[in-house]
Amino acid sequence: MSDLKLIDRKSLYRRAIKQWGRQSQIEMIKEECIELALALQKLNRVGGRALSVERYHAVIDEIADVEIMIEQAHHLFDSDKIQEVKEYKIKRLQARLEVCKESDKEEG
Ligand SMILES: [Mg+2]
DSSP: OOSSOHHHHHHHHHHHHHHHOHHHHHHHHHHHHHHHHHHHHHHTSSOOHHHHHHHHHHHHHHHHHHHHHHHHHHHHTTHHHHHHHHHHHHHHHHHHHHHHHHHHHHHO
16 A cells, blocks of 8 residues: 555654644644545536546545545544444445345345
């Protein structure tokens, strides 16, 4: 995935939190999430091909920013709890899709 090993990223994130502080990094999470939302909002606006390529790359850029901040969020909030809730939600999604598959079979 990334050239920077997970262990290196963890220490990098800890340094960033120490350098700029917890509250500042929480603000950064909010800012990056808003930037991604705005980039996604612009993605489907009518425009030329060059513009849509540019907008697509803007989305990729913002996804990367959000992922970096979400990784930092694991150092700012209860990482084990995030993981636990995430696993619960993934299982719930899986169950919902199973229900869809069953109802598709009945209809088809
Ligand atoms: Mg950004």
